[in-house]
Amino acid sequence: MELALDRPVKTFVEVTEVWVPKGDTLVLAEGYYGTLTAFEEASRQTAFAKGEGLPGKAWAEARPVVLKGFDGSYFKRIEAAREAGLTSAVAIPVFAGKELKAVLVVLCGDDENRTGAIEVWAEKDGVLMLDDGYYGAAKHFEWVSQHTQFPRGQGLPGGVWSAETPILMRDLGSGYRFVRAESAGKAGLTTGLGLPVPVPGGKSFVLTLLSALGTPIARRFEIWDARRAGRGEAVLIDGICAREGPLWTGEAEPERKVSAWQGLVGRALGTGVPVVESGVPGLSAGYDTMTALPIHRAGEVSHIVAWYC
Template sequence: MLENVKEASDAAATTAKTFIRVTEVWVPDEADGRLKRAGGLYGDLTEFEAVSGKEIFALGEGLPGKAWAEQKPIVLKGFRGSYFKRTDAAEAAGLTAGIAMPVFAGSRLTAVVTFLFGDDSEHVGAVEVWAPGEDPSGPLALQDGYFGTADHFAWISRHTRFPKGMGLPGKTWESGRPKLFHDLGISHRFLRSDSAADAGMTAGLGLPVSAPSGDTHIVTLLSALGTPIARQFEIWSLTGDGYFTVSDGVPDRLPPSARVTPGEGILGTVAATGVPVATGEPGSAIVAIPIHRNGKVTDIAAWYF
């Protein structure tokens, strides 16, 4: 029975429209320091892809530049009349909201990752930003987020606090490493499981986002069966012998001895450079985001489409 449920879930995740419609990676240009596009996943939004490939962002400019300047994840829930630079092209593509997440290795910005969303009646999922309030020891409160049509879940999230070690945001904060929660609707570890089940949420990924100032924000990506974040999630962690192995996820396609050598392949390049990637075609596309601790990549959160 469990196998049949898993097969149905995998099939739905493979064919369903994804919650995140566009993923982009912007990196500092060596010549002038502005952000240029280093990769992206656009699906069938070819015109928006073409417009985006011509953009460059200075510090504080556009959504990527603002996240860079403020050194924290930034959520933008409406493009018209905002600092977003590609509004006409985004609206033509059906994109209405986005989040930008800076990736720092110590004090050095390696990239800004942007996720863009489209608003429609079947859009279920969430991307949240959590941080402590005035007390840096916590608890975590919701700073901002995008919830698609999950209005009740959004209300619950705004009224929930997470001490260190509690729930997906709190456990991610406590460990300083990415965390993956499965079966959100029934998980005793997920404090909002009842409302997650009502909203159709199925899996959650927590990502720590550190700033040169020492501040930490937690970004959580919550996936639904009908509009999943991705087909599969994996977390790769550094081992004592210098390789990366899967520490969580659904590594059905991998042998137990699978490992990543820094510098080899897509994940190995992420491990060696500390720069995220978003590349590939539907059915074989990957997003991989490095997590830095003390200026060194210790984990890689990867998901596949």
């Protein structure tokens, strides 16, 4: 998961998987494993009943789940994960109303240089509070996050909660809109992507992906809006590339649209299921892998967030 022209030491996320319901179990639809072939093989031989393992827990509890340590936990692939150097994971359920479309799972390793954050914020007593998160080496930023809460409209999580749409923030360390700017700057965090995680029952969850230059979650982020385009289409409304900056330079440029089933973003739009692909012609030049995560509202895909590594 590296950009060939500007290779970091390591990326923050090492494995990305899409688990889909088949009968009463979840099976692996696709995933990116890099060189971790033994863990990939163990995953392809695994299925999860509702409530079983990390994907099954996210399905049964209808919420995103963070697991920061595998030993002694409900994680099913502990030995294979240990051999692969994987130490933590986050599972994000994708619901269309009450129907589970898929569970997206990202897995990370841990070392003193790996910095970033994958956070889950949950509504409690009228504010968003940290449900859990994985921060790598950003320990002080983790402590600050554990002691921070967001009302509607405040900061990245509160902004996503209020707007019910994905939001992309730049320059986290100096941005006045980012409440934790000082600690983010010290941790080297530069870019933040926040997105709502709709689940049955109406409880609000927000997922935030906070990326650092040295160990980035992604080299490129995109937000596509399926409500502003025609039916069966999505338009690019925001994006950033670590190397080139904004993905467009002025309002005079034509809208960038995709239709359902057109390319990888279009496949996520057409199926309503996350897409994880690597080494295919549909990828933008210079990237090894791409993840597209659809967000459902009122029974239809409202947005797609995509990140490229």
